[in-house]
Amino acid sequence: MLSFHSFPKDSELRAQWLLKIRRDGFTVTTRSRVCSRHFETGEIFVSSSGKRCLQPKAVPSLFHWNNFSKKTERPGVWERRPRPVDTVAMVTVDYNTEDENDVSDMPITGCTESAPASIPLIEDHDYAASPLIVVDRIKYETMSREIEELRRQLESYHLTQGFGLQRCATSPEDIRYYTRFPSYEHLMAFWNLIQEATSRMVRVTSGQKSLSTSTSTESPVNRPTKLLPIDELFLFLNYLATGCTQRELCHKFNIHRATVSRILVSWPNFLYTLLGSVSIWMAPGRVRANCPADFSGTYKNTQVILDCTEMRCQTPSSLLLQSEVFSTYKLHSTFKALIGMSHHGALTFVSALF
Template structure:
């Protein structure tokens, strides 16, 4: 090759173009002497170009260029003006390359530097393989080199990939807040969901899972209203949690009373998504579990009657009231409605009924805390379920004998007397020992910490559903109130 070197002059502000010929490092940022030419549209001539520059697998793009250094001077048409564009003659093919010892001097514009003849190619021998790799193609992604692996090595790598995938999945579950993370610990399951064990929880999930396909979601219901579709079901778009983890989120909210912001950070989702999931599952479980009849017939109650009730064999239900403390409303009228003189605070009040063997058999709606026990009993809807041959067991504050058509078992009270008779004392103690179990049942409901705190007014729209679901879940989450009452 000639000892003369081509000097590149940098052009400020020029648009960068690059030559795609291997071993050529010319770009349009050097100077205006070099011109860059696109590949011809004629497929035959284009094939000759690709063959000539020795890039058989090259993918041509609109930005692919070949600089004028690789063309003979006879193939170039000089512009008629200094600012004109240099063109190629029709059918011109690049033939001057470094591997065939082309002259290092580059064809130049007339009047800028002295023109010198480019020596014709002297050697057409194939370029060695190591020189056929693209060095600086900025227009397309480099083709990865093929890796020659033996069959054994390939199988070994595949096993390694599978092992790493499994490890990544395990780490993902371990670091994410989901049901799978706590599946191995029954204590954690008890803490987060109030279900006794993980297997107990999964048994309940298998009962409700088939119905989740028909779940009406809050977001989907709103979308259906806007589009005129009624009864839209199924998963709404954009949900990032699987159904079982949505159920787990709802149970964590119910069991621990965590705020929506806390849950959003734990489950790594948006706070508004948490709100929609809670409302959706509250309505879903309220409808699904509420469709199961929990009021028991006389025959079934007697079939499961514990021997401790032998003195009261006709007892159908043990009833009591419970109050949930709520936020004080700003309206004085509302304050007077929900203020409970018994709790000295604003409350929601509900009535709950328990069968003698410990199952929840009646749940009323929540009422304002100012309502009396007697009025709550009348409005709850339990009276029409009672028959003359039945009996109910109540606390001594329930003076409801004139409201129900059946017998009432109630502890005696003094009522202006100095003391009770011996029979009254024995009867009071006997009823108190049996009636105390309804207090234990209510305590199980309030183990859901959402109801053990001050309920914000912002969730009053769904508090009735949440309370009813918590009461119904007691029949599924726990064992019998008394182990001796367990039945097959």
């Protein structure tokens, strides 16, 4: 009858066990066991509860390499060390790996007379081996279908959870609603113009912190953020197009509200600095060549259509500021601006706010 025994807690006795077992790279865990076949009969006794136990100072000593007997001495280092031979031997090894606590020499059979010396290898017991593997095919196919279905649901869940540009790329209506660009191609054409400059974008909060805590004259570059730069642009355009609150944006893009605030402050300054240096006025000859038919004749020399507009703002607490921003036309506080439009209605110029 076989029984399995855990390693002793005493460090010295455990070291003796490991020395006798002779397994390189072996680490003792709470689940490591040594079977009773490696102990002498007198070292095992049956307790009053019927449990097979070891004597307090028992050490495993019976192994395959000593033929499970203390009388057989272990071969010396010279006999155990492999040496090269002139003829290549055909070696057949047959073993299983059920018991990880048994160390022995594997039987090696060669087809030549000058076979190399035997090498101590691991041989495990075969009492737990089973020649048959029974598989319930119906259950296996059902579980395979469930796994595939769960995988598809997980992919769909990831797509629906993440709100970004890629989610709306295939829908022209969504692109126009969330960005006010005519199509995804127009948006990507604009992105290709500014993409290279985004690597040098200075976050407003980072810049202010750097100026207040450092005397360096170098501008701090942007640090890695949770959103990709193109998704940050999409968030900013979404904010301008839909007028949603920062709380809504932080839930949509699954980021902190402070991160949304930093994006909404940094991107207007970045785009103003970047695009403000670009000449927006076309040559008069090109304007006339592309002028719509409605402007031919009396208005053929039109270069730009100018108009003024007002945008509502919060009422300041100062009475002096209230008098400066109050609009008798809108009957509330506004900022005034001069805008310029091309012939087909696109805004090409916006002045500073007054």
